[in-house]
Each structure stands twice: as C-alpha cells, then as structure tokens.
Amino acid sequence: MKKFFHVSDIGDLDAALREAAWVKADPFHWKSLGTDKTAIFIFFNSSLRTRLSSQKAAMNLGMNAIVLNVGADSWKLETQMGVIMDGDKPEHLREAIPVIGSYCDLIGVRSFARFEDRDFDYQETILNQFVEYSGKPVISLESATVHPCQAFADLITIDQYKTKPRPKVVLTWAPHPNPLPQAVPNSFAEWMNAADVDFVITHPEGYELDPQFVGNARVEYDQMKAFEGADFIYAKSWASYREYGKVLSRDRAWTVSARQMAVTDNAYFMHCLPVRRNMIVSDEVIDSPRSLVIPEAANRVVSAQVVMKRMLEAMQ
C-alpha cells in the first residue's frame, strides 16, 4: 500500500471492515509495528479531527508523529515547475517533498482544492508530487478531490449501525455561506458505490459531482423524494463542479431538519464535521439520538490506524 487516495487502494472492503473491527477492539495490539518509525503529517490547511486522529492512530501503532503546518511553522511552498522563484515562496515542493520523505517512513498530507483551476485540482497536482518525489507511502488527509480517511470512517460507522443487509444511504447537498471543496462528497460517493448499500445522491441542479465519482449512483433532484425510506442521511455542502468553485444556491430549504427526516425510515444522521448548525442541519436533528456525528468522528482514528497499519506491515 504505497498510497491511500481511493477506495481501490484499500482492496476488499469486507476484509477492511473486519480489520477495522479488530483495530477498534484492541487499538494497542500492533504497537511494536511502529517502533522506530516516524509519521509526518503536513497541513497546508487547518484541521481538527484529522490532525488529532492521525496523531492518535500513529501513536496507537507505536510510531512517532510529527506535525508540520506549512505557512505557519514553515514557509509557503512553490508548486509550479520552471518558474524563477523571486516571489513570496522561498522553497519549491520539488525539494521540500524528498527532504520530508528522507526524515520519515510515512507521510500524510492535507492540501485542499484551491478553486483556481479545476484541472490543477482534479489532477491532484500536489498529492501526486508527494507520491512521485517522497519515496514514502502517502495518505491523503483531504486533498483537492478526495478525503479517503473520512469515507472509510463513514463506511465503518454505517457498517456498525446498519440493521438491514443493504441499507439505503442518501448523500444530500446542504447550504453553506462559503464555497466548499468536493473532496468529502466525492470520496463518500466512491466508497458507497463500492459498498453493499442502496446509494442515492440529492442536490439542486448545477451541483452534479464529477461523473467519475458519481459512478452508478442514483441522482435525485427532489430532496424529499430522495429521503423516502432512507436508513442513513449523509449531509454535506459543496461548491459546483460544473461552474467550478461557485456557490449556486444558499437555499435553506435544503437544510436537513425534522421535516425531511420524517419521511426516512428513522434514519441516522451523519456529517463529517465541522458542521454549520442551522445551515447544514437543524439543532434538533444533530442533537437527536439518531445523530451519529460523534461516533463517526471517533472512527477517524480507526480508519487512519488501519491504513497506517497496512503501510507499516508492507515495510516489514
């Protein structure tokens, strides 16, 4: 396992879910795997859950964990090739990446979509440079187009709470004051398409995700219809892919509230967090006993630990 970007990187999902259950039951069982191994987690953007859960997962495995905040601890990094570097970026990724690689055994990188150039973002330009130049396994801690540690944790959570062999899972767009990346819905769609669930995506017109992530999912523009009989509601805001990076709607009718939850099959509510209360979801829904946002976040340690465990095992 040289990288963790896509659902295909984890292989058989049933095996991955069984492994997640073991890790959850006995998190310190593999502590010797990480002896004398160091993980470096690099943040080009802010983070709470990912920052903490990645460190915790690494420590559970007996690794040393080092965190680097680019732009705060360190300086800005140039990402374009062939430029005369006379501006505000004193170092090029082309040097920074192999240097970081030489100081550790495993790298996690958070680098959000910039919304300046869809091709630059969707080619995962930054993350692929890490894969190419670091010489070490690379984990996306939310990059321009994917957030696989989140989607894996989401799947673990659904697997844990489902009461039907093939639950209905609905990914719904929700309003937000700012344009947000598509990494979370992309990965969630990718993982749900690979899992044994009945998967539906709902959003206003214009919010269609990149077809490579939508795959065979059903897309339903009527939110209420999409929610009918659902077992899991997964809410998330994202900016338009078509009109790249634009906010096309702030329609609060899409805010997930008791009105929509009423037509589900007593569905659980999920969100990756951070969540804007009363924009994405009403207080009553997120504070209800059917809200899974906290156990879902807790599973971030489990998903990260399974991924790092496999990377460490491959180094043996």
Added chain:
Amino acid sequence: MKKFFHVSDIGDLDAALREAAWVKADPFHWKSLGTDKTAIFIFFNSSLRTRLSSQKAAMNLGMNAIVLNVGADSWKLETQMGVIMDGDKPEHLREAIPVIGSYCDLIGVRSFARFEDRDFDYQETILNQFVEYSGKPVISLESATVHPCQAFADLITIDQYKTKPRPKVVLTWAPHPNPLPQAVPNSFAEWMNAADVDFVITHPEGYELDPQFVGNARVEYDQMKAFEGADFIYAKSWASYREYGKVLSRDRAWTVSARQMAVTDNAYFMHCLPVRRNMIVSDEVIDSPRSLVIPEAANRVVSAQVVMKRMLEAMQ
C-alpha cells in the same frame, strides 16, 4: 478526580503537598501509569510555561501528549447555543468537545476571560462545556476565573521555602499596560485561604476580587502596611472585577520595589510569569536572591504531574 478547577478538587492539602514532594524527587516513577494514554492540551490563548510544563508532566507519566492551538492549527469555534452558524466560526464546541474527548483520555484547556460579559466568564461557560460534553477528566490550564495548576505550584513553592509554620503571605496588585484576567489572583486567594498561612490581599480601591475567592482573607488598601513583616510577596496585575475588565489605575507606586520589600521580614518575591519588569516589579527585586520566580515556574511540572497522576490512577 474528574476535573481540576478548584482547591477543593485536590482534597487534603497536606496529602497533596506530600505527593508533590514524591513526584518532584522521582518524576519518572509512575511512567507505566500513562502507557497507552493520551493527553490533549487545547489552547484558545498563547502559553509558554503551561504549554511546556503540561507536556513535560504528561511525558513524565508515560503519556502521549498532543497540543492543539484553536484558531491557528484549527479554526475558531462557536460557543453559543442555538445560533445560525453563517459567520466566521465553522465549528461548534458542542461537536468539537466530544470529538476531542473521543481521541484522548484526559483534556487540558486554556481559555482566558474575554471581558465581554462577566456572567459568561464567571460561569466558566467554556470549561463547563468541556466537563459536560467530553466524557473525560478536564484540567483548567487557566480558564476565565481560575488557574489552579499555577496556584498549586505556588503553594508547593511556599511550602518548600517557608521557615515558619504559618508564614505571612501577601497578594499585591501591581500596574500593567493592559487589562488582565483575575484567574491567577482568584486561584491564589482560594488556595491560600485553604492553606495554613496568614493571608493578606492588597490593592487600590476598585480592584476588589470576587467575594467567593476573597473568602476570609484580610484586605488592606495600604500596600506598605500590608507588606509589614511579610514572608512571601506575590505580585500580580488584574483588571477590575466590579467595573468588569477595566484598568482603573496604572499607578507605578504599586510596582514592587526595594522600598516595599524593606518593610517585609526579608520576604521572598513570587510572580506567576510572564512578568513586565519595572511595571509589576523592579529589576532589583526580581533579580535578587529572594526572587522565587524560576523555582516557582519549575514547580508547574510538579503540580501538573500530581493532578494528571491522580486522574490516571482513577482510570485504573
């Protein structure tokens, strides 16, 4: 021990001081207590001593320590309930706290008084949310109204240096360019009232502390009179409690200098640091052999370690 806010949380002070002496003499004796345990220290405000001494104390106990700077590493957190979150705060404490709690075994929180609303501050709104929602033991690393790790370290220091069974201890206000929280004088007063010392508080009119912290302490408005025969002088600036958050005086006559120290019984000088030289205290006093500011800061590791040790023992 589910929280450490007040002197009452530590129980019998003699027992606590004996335990502090053991910890100081053999800091690594309890390293196995912290195996596979993680402390998360959350800073809403800057810190030097607290940041370093908390990490050191956790490491002495064999724990993993993770530091999170809210607003730098992570984003701003909403603290009010029921709001529509369409502003600059992308996450609510109501989610952030249980998530953090799920990643660790013990939480330390620094969150200063905001001076916007005395009730909000004096109800310890932020810290109490951590207690209520985290499910983990919570240590105040200076919150709106208390700084118990500091006060415990101060008591350890006084106990270590006292040459009389019941020394006279004077808490004196001192001038400062900015309005400072009352957490340090509140906790110092609370701990001194509980300890076996002769305790006097001196400050200009208008700087009276909250009566719940003043307790039975003698209040003396004449600084020189208060200092007479004192064994320990504890200087600190704070803003008014009555005219909440206001600076009522910058009178440099209150700056602790040789003039005032001359009427003491060759008193030791104490301050929690950071200290404004020649505002709070003159160079000659803080640089004298009777200044305890460095051993006092060193005892911050001891007080933090005793508290975390007890919390870990309660988890056994």
Added chain:
Amino acid sequence: MKKFFHVSDIGDLDAALREAAWVKADPFHWKSLGTDKTAIFIFFNSSLRTRLSSQKAAMNLGMNAIVLNVGADSWKLETQMGVIMDGDKPEHLREAIPVIGSYCDLIGVRSFARFEDRDFDYQETILNQFVEYSGKPVISLESATVHPCQAFADLITIDQYKTKPRPKVVLTWAPHPNPLPQAVPNSFAEWMNAADVDFVITHPEGYELDPQFVGNARVEYDQMKAFEGADFIYAKSWASYREYGKVLSRDRAWTVSARQMAVTDNAYFMHCLPVRRNMIVSDEVIDSPRSLVIPEAANRVVSAQVVMKRMLEAMQ
C-alpha cells in the same frame, strides 16, 4: 559539550565524521541514552528541515521532543535589559530562558540575524543568553551568525561523496530577492577551513564575510576562475557584512548554471535549502544527477543526532 555553535565545539573532525557514519548506519542504537530526557526546540523564525530533522534526531535517541514557536504558540519576548516593559512584549528572555531550561535537558534555538545592529547580531546576544541563563546544553539551530548543524551535515556530505583525498570546495554567493543572513556561509567557511579541503570563496565585491570566518580561505572575485577544477560547488546568497544587511547586487550572472559548472571537474552541486530556483541555481543544475541537495538535507538528522548524542553522553 555544553554548546554547539562553532566547529571547535565538536573537537576532532575525523572522530566526528566516524561517529556520523555509525549514527547513519544504525540510528536507533543509542535509544536508551535519551530515556526520560526531553529536548525543547525553540523557533523565533520559520523552519522546515531544522524543525523536522531535530525532532527526528531526538526521537532516534529515545528523547521526548517539544517544539515551541515564539510569537505563535507563545508571545514575543523582550531581549533588552533594564527596560520598562510597557510595550508589546509581555515576557523577558531573562525569565523565559531559565524557565524553559527547568523543563528540559537540552535546548535548540533558532534565532536569525535581525540586521538592525551588527554588534547585537555578531555578539550572538540571544544565543548567549540561552547559554548563560538556561543551565542546559544549547544548540544553535541557526542563530545570528552561525548554522553549525548545517555545516556539519555539509561536511558529512562532502566526506561521503568525495573521490579525492583533498577535494576543491567552492563557496559561491548567488543572487536572491531579499537580504539573507550570513549564518550559513559563515559556518560553512569555518568548517571548511577546519577540514582537509582546498577551500575557495567567491562573491562580488562588497560581499566579503566577517574575517573571523573567512580565516585562511582563498577569496576570488571572478566566479568562473573560482569554479575551475572544483569538486564541490556550494551556493548561497547572503547580504553584505560590510554594509550590514544590504543587498548590493541581484546580478543573475552569478546564478549557478551549466555555464559555470562546465569549468569544474564535474563538481557536485550543494545548497542548504530552501533554494530559489533560477535565482540561486538553474533548474538544470539542481535537477542534474550531480546535485546533492537532498542527501545533504538528509544528513541534517545525522549531524543533529551526533551533537545531541554527545550532549546526552556528557550527562551520564
């Protein structure tokens, strides 16, 4: 070994290089040396390599490593004695240093030249206060005038790649948009003068380094002539020492490119990084197989580990 500032602090260079080779071959061999020992690394300025390699080296030795960013994690620190502290700096180094010293066993400090006062910088005012007041061994992680961990790593790299008993090593100035400190060229010159190499410094007029660092090195103002027959080219920009802190030239003819490399004896290219591509060095030179910038950076762990290992051994 109470401090690591100058080449003289490391003693016999052959012994140091042999030790570096052992450390590189078996980095975890001395893990018990650091048991219950803590290193604090203090950054007054940004850092990538130094930050990561220092933590890695400390962890390789079994130490706990704590990082403190002054001005971000903590507040600004006053450095002048005798002032009334009524400005924006709430704490004096005179307190902060012994407090930090009381929390750890070993201190690393990054504190760049300020270019306000050459005497203040060249007296290493900040670092010397750490030596005087901390009571602990102090490592310069690039201070006002020296960067010894870098120079030691450079020597290790040259030793590793040299194919002649006494290679020709050229330190060349190169253009940069901003005035940069002299710490790197100072230390490189100091270490090369002490090593068994044929050492030449080349730069435009006005860029002469402090004579105490130039020592017996040959200074050649004609860059092409300096490069003739060279085995190692070490590029670096720095601001003028004479007209202290001034940029006297941005002449891109000094940018190291294939033109200059052609007259060398197929020299290796070195730079401490971060490097401005196409200002300091052309893409073709830094991307060529003769570029050592990555192995040179990787050796930063080795040099730091040798230094800390010796400091820990002295504590036994």
